[in-house]
Amino acid sequence: MTRILVVDDHAVVRSGLMMLLNNKHGMDVIGEAADGNEAIELAVKLQPDVVLMDLSMPGGMDGMTATSELKKQLPETAVLILTMHDDEEYLFRAIHVGASGYILKSAPHDELMTAIQSVAKGDAYLYPTATKKLMSEYLDKLKTGDSSGTFDSLSEREKEILAWIAKGYSNKEIAEHLIISVKTVESHKSNLMEKLSLKTRPELVKFAMKKGLLNFE
Missing domain, CATH: 1.10.10.10 (Winged helix-like DNA-binding domain superfamily/Winged helix DNA-binding domain)
Incomplete structure (x- = not known):
């Protein structure tokens, strides 16, 4: 059973994710948090396998800072960024602070399930267009220097x-x-x-x- 902590400042989003994930595909949502500070506190207490982390959480610690701090305290816990930001700057920074994956809130439910399963196993996950961006940069480097x-x-x-x-x-x-x-x-x-x-x-x-x-x- 993959134990998940859901972090998002919108209660409706958290409730929706909990309904979607609970007891499906061997997943169990063990807690929810509204900001980064609460996420770190609960993660240390509950020891989840995966933290599903939003980036923009006004009024509290943002997801990027929380991810960095959480990985320092719980290096074995995977952090999957779930966000509306389809932006390479956010993507690169999320990877830099230790996120295991990055997926958009607009992604199909099946893709979210796949992403959670991937990071829970210790693999990395990027949404398809992000992968294309990184590959494009790499190929451009090889071709043009x-x-x-x-x-x-x-x-x-x-x-x-x-x-x-x-x-x-x-x-x-x-x-x-x-x-x-x-x-x-x-x-x-x-x-x-x-x-x-x-x-x-x-x-x-x-x-x-x-x-x-x-x-x-």
């Missing part, structure tokens, strides 16, 4: 900030981690984008992947 600006032209601080940006952190979060001002982060970001001839965050992510800066281990 680095076609954008010169990486060596960046300062060590710019390289550091590039890595943080690519992992999905906001300017404010980067500033807090590096103990510098948000204005300084914005200045470095502007400089490195100019040096690399890049205009958007997705382009930065793509460049960082080619340079191996995401380091998801």
Whole structure:
């Protein structure tokens, strides 16, 4: 029996997931939480096999932070992100903080079941279009190599900030981690984008992947 903790700030969503999952395909929802803080507390107490984690939970600890903290305390517990965000920035950051899988709330029920079963066994799971995105990036790297600006032209601080940006952190979060001002982060970001001839965050992510800066281990 796969023991599941459901985490979402909407009570209706939690109830729906519990009705869907309970006693089906060897699954048992053993608890529910409305935010990240409650999720960590219950996970430590209940020791679930899988935590089904939403990302956006206003008013409490968000799912990304909760996932990172939960994996530190319960490294054997699998975290499956269930979210509305079909965005590579969220996907990359979720992988970085230790999530075992990432699936959209719009996914068919059967796909959700498959995802839970996969991460419960210790495997990784990404929704199909996410897998295509990662494969596309990998193939592009093999075919074209680095076609954008010169990486060596960046300062060590710019390289550091590039890595943080690519992992999905906001300017404010980067500033807090590096103990510098948000204005300084914005200045470095502007400089490195100019040096690399890049205009958007997705382009930065793509460049960082080619340079191996995401380091998801």
